Amino acid sequence: MTSPAPVTPSSDLHVQVEAMRWWHIQAAAQLDRTLFEHTAWSEAQFWSELARSNRHYVVLVTSTGQVCGYAGVAWVPPEADVQTIAVASSMQRCGWGARLLEHLIDVAIKAQCRRLLLEVRADSTAAINLYTQHGFVRISKRSSYYGPGVDALIMERTLVDQPHVGRSR
Secondary structure (H helix, E strand, O other): OOOOOOOOOOOOOOEEEEEOOHHHHHHHHHHHHHHHHHHOOOHHHHHHHHHOOOEEEEEEEEOOOOEEEEEEEEEEOOEEEEEEEEEOHHHOOOOHHHHHHHHHHHHHHHOOOOEEEEEEEOOOHHHHHHHHHOOOEEEEEEOOOOOOOOOEEEEEEEOOOOOOOOOOO
């Protein structure tokens, strides 16, 4: 299998968020391997997630049909968990991660969840900043969660009676 060509942002590139379907799985898994290497999900893990009724996954798709990001959330009210958020390196710091996160927050609210949790690499300053800007606070740490010496921060956002932080309407 050849690697997909990198997505190069341009002013004429149209990107949209759409529901993840089976035909997106191979590209999402390849992007996951590129971004997360040894902690990447397999195609089987994406299939398993899509098969569950309390999961919702979306992809970022360019006008050329290329998957350049994805995100997913799981819920069992009153709680929901961000399962994953990823954006192609060439598309990062353009607001796509925020757009995906806002979509997951909306899904959790519609599922009548009162709080949304996530794990994030403790050394991922950009991701931590994104979550903080959207109202998440650190509540705990898991030592070596992502491998030896790579900790995870557990973050939480209360969803009841809270406006979307970082979102313009």
